[in-house]
Amino acid sequence: MNGRVTLVAATAVALSAALAGAALAAPTTGGHEATREAMRAAVRDGVPGVTATVKDGHRTWRATEGVGNLRTGQPRSAADRYRVGSITKTFVATVLLQLDAEGRLSLDDTVEKWLPGAVRGNGHDGRKIALRQLLNHTSGVFDYTSDEEFGRTYFLKDGFLAHRYDTKKPAELVAVAMAHEPDFAPGTSWSYSNTNYVLAGMVIEKATGRQYGAEIRDRIIEPLHLHATSVPGTRAAVPQPSSRAYGKLAQTATGPTYDVTRLNPSMAYAAGEMISDSSDLNRFYRALLGGKLLPPRQLKAMKTTVRIDGAPNAAYGLGLMDRKLSCGVHVWGHGGGIHGSSSEAVTTPDARHSLAFNFNGDWAGDADAVIEAEFCGDRGAGTRLETR
Secondary structure (H helix, E strand, O other), X not given: OXXXXXXXXXXXXXXXXXXXXXXXXXXXXXOOHHHHHHHHHHHHHOOOEEEEEEEEOOEEEEEEEEEOOOOOXXXXXXXOEEEXXXXXXXXXXHHHHHHHHOOOOOOOOEHHHHOXXXXXXXXXXXXXXXHHHHHOOOOOOXXXXXXXXXXXXXXXXXXXXXXXXXXXXXXXXXXXXXXXXXXXXXXXXXXOOHHHHHHHHHHHHHHHOOXXXXXXXXXXXXXXXXXXXXXXXXXXXXXXXXXXXXXXXXXXXXXXXXXXXXXXXXXXHHHOOOEEEHHHHHHHXXXXXXXXXXXXXXXXXXXXXXXXXXXXXEEEOOOOEEEEOOOOOEEEEEEEEEOOEEEEEEEXXXXXXXXXXXXXXXXXXXXXXXXXXXXXXXXXXXXXXXXX
16 A cells, blocks of 8 residues: 555565466557566566556557466456555545535644544644645654554465454554554654555545545546446455456565455555556546646645655655656656555646556566656657656
């Protein structure tokens, strides 16, 4: 759920020759050769399979590489649904900003106002944290997924296989974070914390009296006709069509590969539980950047960024990241990782050119290379590039 970095402990290993039967869906537009090659490179690096969709103006290009099922050799599909991990955060931030526009809450409200007593202990104090600081990760609240016991229980083999179907309540996830000291005083630095978005989901529910997933459905999924997108709650399966998802469930670079497709995503909640497909993700980010989901003031707030330490070419807004690529192109979007799944969705500032893709493995592959290839690698091949 940490941006592109998966929740699962990252490892690296080459997969078997079963990956050799790569399948490539017929594109509906020309070009994109660099993107194809970056996808192939991900498979050579060990990713079981890749599915990607590009929308550029009215043109659509879809491609797949590798397999969706290591046992049968079935190829990935351009229509695959998959767990999107932290891409969920953009949906959550959009709903909170809509509530701000409606006057039902303010981004300057404290966490304490909406969740009395929830953020307390070991130096945490919700009275000093604004909702805005949850959304841009400047709250200093400890990331519950960094807790060692939580990691052993849900991310490593023995714990995951025993607890993959556990239901975790949002308050339980916050309590894990409260057992640690904050990373810094609110507003003094930046650090990615999944706990921020667990709290944001809880605020949506307190402000509306409804589940945060219902708000996402009624405000975003249904109006945009995102037929492959859902907030699964405790549902363990990924709806069809979909591929299997694979993980190492280990901290080493070698070892067996496990099918981790089925799990209870309540361990991620509003920080990363959603399911979608590449076409829906492109439609969502194009609508968002195109001003169809937020009024101008709220969209400007969402795109007001803070610096990310150690990432000079990236900055974080409110559930939205701005990246400057090597060729000078800016793209807005988010990445997401969860067991067996690593995804990216990015769009140019004019909302014209978008890319969304998924790796169905969580330990290998260079997602940044795919993004660079699409927006920087095919100049002159018919791909329209936009700078900010």
